[in-house]
Amino acid sequence: MASPGVLLLRSGLAGSRAPMVRIAGLTVLEAAPALAAGAVAATAIDHGFLAGRPGIGLAWLGLLAVLHLVRATAERAVFPHLAAVVEPLRDHLVRRLVSATLLRATDRYGRPEGVDAATVTRLTRQVESVRSLVAALLRTARPLAVSVLAAAAGLAALRLSLLVFLAPLVLVLAVFPLSLRVLSRRRRMVVLADERITARIGESLLAARDVAALDAAGQCLAAIDEAGREVRRTTMAAARTAGFRIAMVTVGGYVPLFALLVAGPQLVAGGRISTGELVGAALYLTGYLLPAVQAVTGTVSAYVTQLGTALTRLAEASGTVPARTAETAAGHSAMPATGGIAVTVDRLTFAYSATAEPVLAGLSLEIAAGEHLAVVGASGIGKSTLANLLAGLERPRTGRVRLDGVPVDELDDRRRSRWVALVPQEAYVFAGTVLANLCYLNPDAEPPAIDETIRLLGASRLVERLGGLAGEITDPATQLSSGERQLLVLVRVHLSPARLVILDEAGCYLDPASEAVAEAAFAARPGTLIVIAHRLASAARADRVLMVQADGARLGPHRQLLAESGAYAELMERWRGGTGV
Numbered sequence: 001m002a003s004p005g006v007l008l009l010r011s012g013l014a015g016s017r018a019p020m021v022r023i024a025g026l027t028v029l030e031a032a033p034a035l036a037a038g039a040v041a042a043t044a045i046d047h048g049f050l051a052g053r054p055g056i057g058l059a060w061l062g063l064l065a066v067l068h069l070v071r072a073t074a075e076r077a078v079f080p081h082l083a084a085v086v087e088p089l090r091d092h093l094v095r096r097l098v099s100a101t102l103l104r105a106t107d108r109y110g111r112p113e114g115v116d117a118a119t120v121t122r123l124t125r126q127v128e129s130v131r132s133l134v135a136a137l138l139r140t141a142r143p144l145a146v147s148v149l150a151a152a153a154g155l156a157a158l159r160l161s162l163l164v165f166l167a168p169l170v171l172v173l174a175v176f177p178l179s180l181r182v183l184s185r186r187r188r189m190v191v192l193a194d195e196r197i198t199a200r201i202g203e204s205l206l207a208a209r210d211v212a213a214l215d216a217a218g219q220c221l222a223a224i225d226e227a228g229r230e231v232r233r234t235t236m237a238a239a240r241t242a243g244f245r246i247a248m249v250t251v252g253g254y255v256p257l258f259a260l261l262v263a264g265p266q267l268v269a270g271g272r273i274s275t276g277e278l279v280g281a282a283l284y285l286t287g288y289l290l291p292a293v294q295a296v297t298g299t300v301s302a303y304v305t306q307l308g309t310a311l312t313r314l315a316e317a318s319g320t321v322p323a324r325t326a327e328t329a330a331g332h333s334a335m336p337a338t339g340g341i342a343v344t345v346d347r348l349t350f351a352y353s354a355t356a357e358p359v360l361a362g363l364s365l366e367i368a369a370g371e372h373l374a375v376v377g378a379s380g381i382g383k384s385t386l387a388n389l390l391a392g393l394e395r396p397r398t399g400r401v402r403l404d405g406v407p408v409d410e411l412d413d414r415r416r417s418r419w420v421a422l423v424p425q426e427a428y429v430f431a432g433t434v435l436a437n438l439c440y441l442n443p444d445a446e447p448p449a450i451d452e453t454i455r456l457l458g459a460s461r462l463v464e465r466l467g468g469l470a471g472e473i474t475d476p477a478t479q480l481s482s483g484e485r486q487l488l489v490l491v492r493v494h495l496s497p498a499r500l501v502i503l504d505e506a507g508c509y510l511d512p513a514s515e516a517v518a519e520a521a522f523a524a525r526p527g528t529l530i531v532i533a534h535r536l537a538s539a540a541r542a543d544r545v546l547m548v549q550a551d552g553a554r555l556g557p558h559r560q561l562l563a564e565s566g567a568y569a570e571l572m573e574r575w576r577g578g579t580g581v
């Protein structure tokens with residue numbers, strides 16, 4: 001599936017088909033010299049200069065000059081059409097960003113909050129760079145790609161062995177997109193590592209007094225040092241991938257040329273090709289193919305990676321435009337939960353301060369994608385703390401949490417909030433319509449999905465009482481009970497795109513039957529589910545149970561723990577005695 005950045009670009013270019021077709025037509029004219037150069041030079045030499053008819057030779061060269069004139073005219077004619085593509089693209093992106101920012105500003109708590117003008121300015125600057133990068137790519141990459149194809153066709157027409165001359169080029173063209181993807185990813189890692197070290201230094205400076213009071217300077221320096229090593233590692237990795245360009249230029253551009261130099265004189269001597277054809281082939285290789293390979297792997301690859309980064313940021317920033325705007329009505333569907341996330345907890349140790357006893361010490365654990373895990377343990381043992389660590393809301397002292405292999409602290413806020421939803425005990429419902437509350441985490445949710453989720457969670461009667469989806473909630477504290485607020489928030493999270501849902505006693509105010517219905521709805525939802533259980537029934541419903549204890553943790557299916565762990569059996573007995581469920 002295309003990335004959000006590519007989808008954003010596509011939606012911005014969707015209305016520009018006509019100018020794109022005109023540009024493609026002009027591109028054919030622009031390619032004329034690249035296609036004809038070698039063949040024309042060969043004919044000029046063989047039938048003109050070497051045949052003692054310089055006039056004929058000059059006439060052929062004149063044809064080449066005419067083709068270059070045609071090319072220059074076509075290049076000039078392309079500009080208005082380029083403008084017809086990139087200007088609407090810019091307008092489209094700006095409109096989406098401003099709409100998204102305005103919606104965020106008014107939607108958050110159901111009342112206007114003020115527009116974050118600095119964010120809009122920064123983002124519109126990125127829109128400008130997308131505009132100029134797309135224009136630059138259309139100007140440079142398009143004729144280059146055509147040059148490569150035209151020169152390859154010209155070489156083929158000169159009856160030179162395709163295997164020797166074109167195989168290296170095909171190899172480079174096949175590897176190039178892959179290297180581009182790796183380079184983009186590594187450049188992004190550099191940016192993230194840079195941001196992390198800046199954040200670490202900033203945090204340490206801001207907390208300088210606490211650091212001094214707790215004698216934690218060593219720890220701060222170690223954290224900064226680790227972030228510094230990460231910057232060095234990611235920068236080196238990006239530089240290595242960029243260096244791969246030299247190998248691509250050598251293989252795609254110089255190897256064919258070298259082959260021609262070695263084999264050319266023999267081919268001429270053996271009568272396989274004429275002198276003119278040898279010169280023509282050299283012209284194709286040095287005049288078109290080599291510069292094109294150099295430019296594609298250099299400038300063009302830099303443009304593409306920059307464009308990718310800018311588009312990703314813009315897609316993230318405009319991700320809250322709801323379905324009811326023009327763009328989303330034109331075909332952007334709600335983002336579904338795309339399957340579960342595998343969670344890896346690796347020797348996690350956490351304490352609330354440098355001198356406090358750790359709440360969790362050396363906890364390791366694997367949760368499979370799509371698994372339903374219940375977490376149980378005595379009050380105050382650290383279940384909520386673990387939930388916060390899994391969601392990346394707290395930083396461990398040592399060890400790491402990885403979501404699908406990505407350290408949770410390396411996820412930017414937006415991606416983390418899209419991947420993970422942590423639902424606490426206190427449900428937050430804001431003043432506004434029922435619809436706005438339910439779709440807060442997924443403004444693109446389609447009405448049938450909203451209705452179905454309300455039904456699944458057993459919230460139909462409540463929504464009806466509130467006046468349906470358009471019903472206004474004016475004062476959530478008095479209008480709704482704690483359980484009703486929890487129910488609305490559970491519908492909201494169920495509708496969200498989160499692939500990992502952590503319910504931290506999120507249904508504690510619901511009656512046991514309603515909580516069972518809600519939990520069953522979450523268990524049936526595609527995604528990983530972690531339930532901090534406060535009732536025996538929640539543990540019994542899960543695939544596995546993690547029992548957190550002062551001296552470590554135990555993990556296994558409910559029945560196995562009941563049979564094997566006295567502490568677990570005792571906890572269950574206490575719950576059974578207390579609530580009967």
Ligand SMILES: Nc1ncnc2c1ncn2[C@@H]1O[C@H](COP(=O)(O)OP(=O)(O)OP(=O)(O)O)[C@@H](O)[C@H]1O
Nearest residue numbers: 352353359377378379380381382383384385386532
């Ligand atoms: N922000 C905080 N600052 C300092 N200590 C905290 C903080 N939050 C929790 N603690 C302490 O950390 C320990 C673990 O708390 P946590 O809330 O994770 O336990 P829990 O198992 O979820 O408890 P409960 O079942 O009662 O919700 C407790 O001793 C608690 O007092």
